[in-house]
Amino acid sequence: MSARQTVLDQLFFGRDPLKDFPAGKFATDLQGWHSQHPYLTRAIEEARPKIVVEVGVWKGASVVTMAKAIRERNLDAVVIAIDTWLGSSEHYLWEKFIPDLDFEFGYPRLYHKFAANICNEGLREQVVPLPLDSINGFQLLKAKTIRPDVLHIDAGHDYLSVMADLKAWWPQLKDGGILIGDDYFKKPLIGQGKWPEVRQAFDEFFAATPHTKFESGDGKCYVGKP
Numbered sequence: 001m002s003a004r005q006t007v008l009d010q011l012f013f014g015r016d017p018l019k020d021f022p023a024g025k026f027a028t029d030l031q032g033w034h035s036q037h038p039y040l041t042r043a044i045e046e047a048r049p050k051i052v053v054e055v056g057v058w059k060g061a062s063v064v065t066m067a068k069a070i071r072e073r074n075l076d077a078v079v080i081a082i083d084t085w086l087g088s089s090e091h092y093l094w095e096k097f098i099p100d101l102d103f104e105f106g107y108p109r110l111y112h113k114f115a116a117n118i119c120n121e122g123l124r125e126q127v128v129p130l131p132l133d134s135i136n137g138f139q140l141l142k143a144k145t146i147r148p149d150v151l152h153i154d155a156g157h158d159y160l161s162v163m164a165d166l167k168a169w170w171p172q173l174k175d176g177g178i179l180i181g182d183d184y185f186k187k188p189l190i191g192q193g194k195w196p197e198v199r200q201a202f203d204e205f206f207a208a209t210p211h212t213k214f215e216s217g218d219g220k221c222y223v224g225k226p
């Protein structure tokens, strides 16, 4: 049985959430940030994973990068894409994101854009969406003993959210696995602190947590688990 079907059996009692999705009704819209970062493909190449988890998905651009890397290598692997698809606080702070959330009677339809992108890119067989918040997603995967080989954290960007994600998800990452963190800027330009709370949470967490490597560049960090 494929890795994806195993995950569908575990998380959705065999049902496929993307089956029959009317992707043709939506144009592909792969808006994202650092979504083609080389760390994403490097992790797939190095870990040769069965299970990849992304926490914080938006329209799926970084999921697409990892799912394509899986497909190109013909790996039996799946990306579990975890998001509420309701946006983060900054998407409500800045008016420019309101059209992206695509509200219908006050409730976002962002998930539809994600699902369409995955289907339009022909990546349905590499992706399973899980519409939960980070901590509930973690609790579900823990209960089902699903442990990622590769983990990409890109959900809330405030200290409390990032620290909560690290405390929950790092123990769930398989031994020898790889964690990629988004919006980690080691040296922000003076006066333009880019997501300083992301950096603060990562630096504090890994000052006290054993790891085999910690690299960073172009807005992401790459951490190895012993």
Ligand SMILES: C[S@@+](CC[C@H](N)C(=O)[O-])C[C@H]1O[C@@H](n2cnc3c(N)ncnc32)[C@H](O)[C@@H]1O
Pocket: 031, 032, 033, 034, 035, 055, 056, 057, 058, 059, 060, 061, 062, 063, 082, 083, 084, 085, 086, 087, 088, 132, 133, 134, 135, 154, 155, 156, 161
């Ligand atoms: C910066 S976007 C992700 C971008 C995406 N990884 C990419 O590269 O295109 C952040 C996403 O995190 C989600 N998010 C924020 N807090 C979350 C939480 N606690 N649990 C699940 N998703 C969350 C938001 O809904 C949003 O879609």
